[in-house]
Amino acid sequence: MKTIRAMRVHQGVPGALEDMLLDDLAAGEVVIEAHYSGVNYKDALAVTGRGRILRRFPLVAGVDVSGVVVESADARYTPGDEVLVTGCGLGESHDGGYAETVRVPAGWVVPLPSGLSLFDAMALGTAGFTAALAIDRLEQNGLQTGQGPVIVSGASGGVGSIAIDLLAGQGHEVVALSRKRDALDYLAALGAAEVIDTGLVAAETRPLEEARWAAAIDNVGGEVLAWLTRTVKPWGSIAGIGLAGGHELHATVMPFILRGVSLLGITSANCPMERRLKIWTRLVTDLKPRHLDRIVAGTVTLDELSDTAEEILSGQHRGRYVVRLR
Ligand SMILES: NC(=O)c1ccc[n+]([C@@H]2O[C@H](COP(=O)([O-])OP(=O)(O)OC[C@H]3O[C@@H](n4cnc5c(N)ncnc54)[C@H](OP(=O)(O)O)[C@@H]3O)[C@@H](O)[C@H]2O)c1
Numbered sequence: 279m280k281t282i283r284a285m286r287v288h289q290g291v292p293g294a295l296e297d298m299l300l301d302d303l304a305a306g307e308v309v310i311e312a313h314y315s316g317v318n319y320k321d322a323l324a325v326t327g328r329g330r331i332l333r334r335f336p337l338v339a340g341v342d343v344s345g346v347v348v349e350s351a352d353a354r355y356t357p358g359d360e361v362l363v364t365g366c367g368l369g370e371s372h373d374g375g376y377a378e379t380v381r382v383p384a385g386w387v388v389p390l391p392s393g394l395s396l397f398d399a400m401a402l403g404t405a406g407f408t409a410a411l412a413i414d415r416l417e418q419n420g421l422q423t424g425q426g427p428v429i430v431s432g433a434s435g436g437v438g439s440i441a442i443d444l445l446a447g448q449g450h451e452v453v454a455l456s457r458k459r460d461a462l463d464y465l466a467a468l469g470a471a472e473v474i475d476t477g478l479v480a481a482e483t484r485p486l487e488e489a490r491w492a493a494a495i496d497n498v499g500g501e502v503l504a505w506l507t508r509t510v511k512p513w514g515s516i517a518g519i520g521l522a523g524g525h526e527l528h529a530t531v532m533p534f535i536l537r538g539v540s541l542l543g544i545t546s547a548n549c550p551m552e553r554r555l556k557i558w559t560r561l562v563t564d565l566k567p568r569h570l571d572r573i574v575a576g577t578v579t580l581d582e583l584s585d586t587a588e589e590i591l592s593g594q595h596r597g598r599y600v601v602r603l604r
Contacts, residue, residue: 284377285325285580289335292327293376295580300381303338304373307384309349310361313396315340315375315601316403317578318436319522322587324369325376333371340601341368341547342403343375344396352384360390362399362558364407365547376580378604388554391562400600401574402561405436408546409444409495410557410565412517415542416493419515423449425492426511431455432497432522433465433473436598439573441495442468444565453491455502457593464596468569479505485532493517500524507533507541515540522593573597 279299287293300309323329324339332339344362347355355361366386368374373381390399413421421428428445432438433454445452446469454461454470465473479501489511496503497520506516507529518541533539549557567573575597578586589595 282377282379283580284338284373285340285583286336286338287324287327287332290327292584293325293339298338298377300379303377303379303381306372306382307351308347308355308361308382308387310343310345310363310380310382311348312343312345312375312378312380312603314344314400315603316342316400316405316436317583317586317590317599317601318342318404319520319590320404321369322590325583325587326591328591331370337369337371338373338377339369340375340377341365341370342400343368343380343603344390344399345380345603348379350384354384355387360396361387362390362396363387364404365549367547370547376583376601376603385551388558391558393562397600398570401570401598402440402567403436403598404546405598406440406561406567407554407557408519408544409437409441410561411546411549411553412441412495412519412542412544413444413448413565414557414560415544416495416515416517419540419542420513421493421515425514427451427453427471427491428493428495429453429455429491429506430495430497431476431502431506432520433470434458434461434596435497435522437497437519438495439468439597440567442470443567443569443573445495446470447565447568458596461596464572467572476502482508484508485530486536489514489537495519498523500526503527504529507539510537510539512537512539515542517542517544519544575599577602
């Protein structure tokens with residue numbers, strides 16, 4: 279039986295490359311010859327052994343994968359089909375995408391949307407899917423162009439970069455909130471009309487500050503999310519995605535009861551399949567990114583994954599890394 283190279287994590291230690299057999303992988307109806315994955319914040323935590331991401335051990339990490347079906351016990355898929363999987367438990371409770379071969383339940387598989395390459399599917403990955411899901415939810419809650427600026431925090435990261443690209447493509451005036459003073463040109467090239475420094479957050483602490491954002495996409499959590507509640511316009515919404523800066527939220531009810539502000543929770547991993555398919559379709563039609571080449575910071579191999587994960591956790595990177603699996 280052919281061996282499969284995989285980044286596997288044992289409890290209490292960082293992930294390492296191992297040779298595995300197909301029978302070693304978690305069960306599923308669809309076997310995929312894996313081509314690409316990506317490196318999300320969650321993956322960086324899992325690979326380095328930091329953060330409680332993995333729910334069983336040992337486990338192959340990687341919450342995303344794109345590739346070609348080689349075996350399927352489910353009639354919806356046949357060998358040769360190009361597919362992708364993001365979230366659903368992949369790389370968290372089920373052996374994940376950092377392997378040459380991936381085996382998953384058929385219900386998790388998304389046919390590769392027409393017009394998207396296997397590489398670009400992972401340049402987007404969970405980050406792109408989540409950015410689009412957030413925009414979809416903001417729109418459902420009333421966001422339209424012309425209502426004012428939309429702010430994106432954690433702007434230079436994976437979700438942030440793609441969110442800026444997608445929002446600007448929709449005609450929104452986008453404001454990027456970033457800690458990186460040297461990322462101005464990068465963020466402007468993605469479509470940000472203005473870049474503001476996170477230093478402002480500490481200076482505006484009243485329960486209600488000047489209301490200026492029609493909506494917000496937040497990847498940082500903590501003090502940044504609390505500040506967004508204080509500065510979003512009446513009837514505006516915040517899509518709460520991440521916790522790169524902290525998981526706690528110290529806020530008052532004032533923005534909610536005096537301005538009608540909405541805080542919308544965004545969870546990509548367990549997004550129902552009908553909505554999942556809708557979001558992937560939007561990513562190749564009206565929410566198609568315009569600057570994915572610029573957002574891809576580089577392509578790495580499984581051997582380079584540990585160093586990439588450290589770089590991501592240090593918060594120094596820009597955009598997304600794609601992982602080449604063969
Ligand atoms: N809810 C969901 O379904 C879902 C899906 C995907 C991701 N997420 C979460 O969303 C967040 C972003 O994910 P990602 O993959 O885009 O991560 P990422 O590429 O690491 O980007 C995070 C960005 O946040 C900022 N940041 C990092 N550390 C920070 C700190 N200590 N304080 C303040 N800002 C900090 C940095 O941007 P600047 O330097 O530009 O400020 C960084 O580039 C993560 O928390 C991730 O777990 C959630």
